[in-house]
Amino acid sequence: MSIDETLTWAKLTLVNSESALLDAQVLLAFVLEKETIYLMTWPERELSTAQKNAFEGLIKQRADGVPVAHLTGVREFWSLPLKVNNSTLIPRPDSEMLVESALDYCAANGRILDLGTGSGAIILALASELPNAYCLGVDVNERAVALAIENGRDLKLNNVHFKHSNWFDNVDGLFDVIVSNPPYIEKGNRHLLLGDVRFEPLSALVAEENGLADIRKIAQQTPGYLKKGGYLLVEHGFEQGSAVREILTDLGYSKVITIKDYGDNDRVTMGLFNQPDSLLK
Numbered sequence: 001m002s003i004d005e006t007l008t009w010a011k012l013t014l015v016n017s018e019s020a021l022l023d024a025q026v027l028l029a030f031v032l033e034k035e036t037i038y039l040m041t042w043p044e045r046e047l048s049t050a051q052k053n054a055f056e057g058l059i060k061q062r063a064d065g066v067p068v069a070h071l072t073g074v075r076e077f078w079s080l081p082l083k084v085n086n087s088t089l090i091p092r093p094d095s096e097m098l099v100e101s102a103l104d105y106c107a108a109n110g111r112i113l114d115l116g117t118g119s120g121a122i123i124l125a126l127a128s129e130l131p132n133a134y135c136l137g138v139d140v141n142e143r144a145v146a147l148a149i150e151n152g153r154d155l156k157l158n159n160v161h162f163k164h165s166n167w168f169d170n171v172d173g174l175f176d177v178i179v180s181n182p183p184y185i186e187k188g189n190r191h192l193l194l195g196d197v198r199f200e201p202l203s204a205l206v207a208e209e210n211g212l213a214d215i216r217k218i219a220q221q222t223p224g225y226l227k228k229g230g231y232l233l234v235e236h237g238f239e240q241g242s243a244v245r246e247i248l249t250d251l252g253y254s255k256v257i258t259i260k261d262y263g264d265n266d267r268v269t270m271g272l273f274n275q276p277d278s279l280l281k
Contacts (some may be wrong), residue, residue: 001052003028004043010059023068027058030072046087067196078125078263082151087143088118089204090196095181097261098235099125101268102179105231110134110176113225115167115218120160120205127152127160136175138165141203147178167218174227181235182214183207211237216247223252223273233270241266 001009004226010024017023029036031054032047047055056073069075069090075082077091083180084090099122106112109132117137125137137160138199139145148162165171187203197205207214215234222232232253236244241258247275253271261267 002046005037005041006047006052006073009076010055013059013063017062021039024168027071028055028063028070031055033141036092044129048064056127062268065195065198067199069196070199074265075119075154075223076129077121078129080121080124080155082119082121083147083154084119085143085147086199087141088139088147089181089200091121094261094263094267095235096125097259098179098181098233099121099129101270102126102231102233103129103175104225104271105233106130106133106177111245113175113178114138114173115147115178115180116182116204116214117162118181120151120162122181123160124148124151124155124157126179127157128155129170131159132270133159136171137162138167138171140164140166141201142233155174158233168221168225171225173225175178175225175230177223177231177235178226179209180215180218180238182238183212184215184240185216186211192239210243211240212243212247212281215240215244219251219271224274229272229274231270232270233268235268236266238265238267244269 007024011020014020014023025039027189028039031051061071067090069084070086073083075084075091079097086094096163108130112126112132114137115121119140120137123135123137133194135147142164145162145164152160183205183209245256245258248271253273256267256271259268
């Protein structure tokens with residue numbers, strides 16, 4: 001079969017997917033070890049038997065719902081190729097808004113902490129933009145920490161560090177900016193039964209108190225780890241902006257605002273905590 005014929009077959013097999021053609025192109029390029037532009041440039045090229053069998057195997061797994069990122073082992077985030085596996089969330093474009101927002105408040109040589117770092121996507125993106133900053137990512141999942149370390153090593157980012165920690169339990173020192181994409185989906189949400197999230201760890205997705213428990217805990221503890229004038233930025237669900245603003249305001253944060261993503265949905269809420277250093281931990 002030619003590349004064009006193979007993609008046509010894959011689209012029909014993935015008929016229930018909203019991104020059938022894109023999924024097929026990414027997986028075929030992965031099998032051929034080529035860029036996706038190669039598929040459009042050489043549609044008449046024939047696949048070898050081994051390539052055809054490998055591709056068909058991936059398409060059948062994708063038809064069963066397995067995320068493309070898990071099949072290829074890689075997902076791009078902030079133009080960085082990141083290794084992914086089922087121990088963490090798959091980095092999503094919406095989270096780039098957290099990176100973009102944080103960059104507005106990070107000093108070139110500042111200290112940045114990422115809570116619940118997962119694959120390391122957010123802190124690695126910040127580290128790539130701020131080579132003179134001290135960047136630390138922590139996660140309670142040891143497999144996730146190992147994956148983040150591997151990603152940092154592959155990207156040769158020497159200013160980023162990772163460690164095992166349940167939120168702040170293993171964190172020392174004060175930071176200029178603290179960021180987090182914590183679990184924020186409420187239990188029983190129907191979206192947990194759909195799409196890629198079925199293959200991601202529930203511990204990285206679900207939180208008590210209608211999805212707000214971890215955000216509240218982070219906001220309560222963050223002042224003890226922020227320098228005077230430091231900022232907290234958290235990612236959350238598109239319907240949680242008002243609730244997260246209320247949490248931060250009630251805890252004494254000022255300049256609390258919610259930032260929308262490129263889909264015009266509430267995505268990141270941030271606040272300034274101006275408590276003097278002398279009153280911190």
